[in-house]
Amino acid sequence: MSWSETFRTAIEALLGRRMRSLLTMLGILIGIAAVMLTVGLGEGARHQITAEINKLGSNLLIVMPGSSSASGQRTAGVQSLTLEDADTIADPLVAPDVAGVAPMMGTRVSVQHGTRDWASQVTGTTTDWPAVRARGLVDGRFFTEVEQASAAQVVVLGPTTAGNLFADSPAVGQEVVMSGQTFLVVGVLESVGASSMTNDDDTVVMPITTVAQRLVPPASARNLQAIYVAARDDAAISSAHQQITRALTVNHAKTAADPDFSIMTFQALLTAMNTMTSVLTTLLAGLAAISLVVGGIGVMNIMLVSVSERVREIGLRKALGATPALIRRQFLVEAGILGLLGGTLGVALGIAGAAILTPLLDLQVTVSLPATLLALAVSLGIGLIAGTYPAARAANLPPIDALRSE
């Protein structure tokens, strides 16, 4: 008997019991779709986290005042970072793996333009800031070295800030008022979008000298909230980390074991988040896989019923010359088709589900080709495994018992 005859016979047998075949496939269908969607969601979440962190700058290190203990608690209210620290880190002899340094002196202010009033975050920094934070401008320019040296009253607005103060009219060339002083808007930043961690679109950027002289009390005019450091590239992060640690412990006369500052990198955050996502995905996919096992048992059950119902047919086929191996093959192919067809429909449902969920969750639910092929292979495998026992039973039926049964 040729394979094509085996397939033809199997398909006819399945079509002869259409409703039952469909219901049997349903178990595998749901299982495959559930696994594909869970894995797709996990994959999508990981991509989103990676993208969000890369947006913040994957080569970025943030030096913050105060140490963080092993449990992650930070000593609050410490004012240990100064402009001198930023200068030290910027020295290529001290930290050769550092490409750029942007100190940050911040304060909350109320910004006014005409009758409009908007509370925002001041970022006092240096001209390196756009490069270090990977920020661009949609309009105007960033402040210059000269303006920085002279503590000029110029500001660059975040897109949200500009929008709130100027609505749709251009902000560049206009003036805003903070703490009773007038500042000239020279540029508007490109939007990076609000992430779950920060809102980098709502800010007022100006020279650090301007902030120190005009917006903060003289007592805190030397203290930095943070120093943003760009490593040469992603690979140089850990060496830059070490160089900064060494330089700052010397500056502050502290030991490396007991620092009064901490350094945060997004790489560490990325790794932690990815680990968490993977664990969650694996757990959920495992739960979904249980439904696949149930689906497989369903296939086995129905195949057993099918063998019992077709005892006469099996007996006749044997009498006419079917060997046990051919009968086994017949039922295995039937079970395999049930599995593979269920899997194919499951993949289709998974892809449809991903297409529906993606806009709904605002999360790219990824259905990859390898995952699809794996799902199909798994569903075929489940069908074949589930079919093994029923097929063996059919193959081992003695032809006379089979013919005798009414």
Next chain:
Amino acid sequence: MNALLQMTGVRKTYDTGVVAVEALRGVDLTVAEGDFVAIMGPSGSGKSTLMHILGCLDVPSAGTYELSGVDVSHMTEAELADVRNRRIGFVFQQFNLLPSMTALRNVQLPLVYAGVSKAERHDRAMDALTRVGLADRVDHRPGELSGGQQQRVSVARALVTDPALILADEPTGNLDSVSTRDVLTLFHELHDAGRTIVLITHEADVAQEARRVVRITDGLLSEDAGVPA
């Protein structure tokens, strides 16, 4: 004439666990090529067991059974399947046609297991169905045919592989008298054409149609006087 079937001292014991039932107690039977033999016996006589062994559906517990000079008593399931496929054509009381298939495909079934090509299968099945007078019914399913027609389809199926032996198990048991006549006429025609036929029945008038009648009682054979050829 050459012996097509030769059974020597065939015994068949069914071990039911508590008692061993001896269905055949030393059967000797020789059927010559081209013969038409009826095996008669009441139910429980071992008639079915004999038919199963004759049809290579089962193997004897003791003794030998040679079909066309080949000992089949110790063959494996797969080897027996091959012997059944190539050497024996079955006609059953219940017809045993697959209800979902047309007459043509039912007749093709043994050829499928023989590995015959699609085109040849079609031609040979058409020939066999023409032979039994059903050339105009090839596309009908068993449910659309009368009992007599269904049995003629199964005779066609038995013929299609050109087997050495046609083994009919109560072939008229489910048929009315007209269809019975029909099928028996067909057997006569096949016999006249040189086929070897073994017909198992419990009806005396059906058995009388054969050239030779063998009776089975309590697992032992006895022979009627041969009808003159």
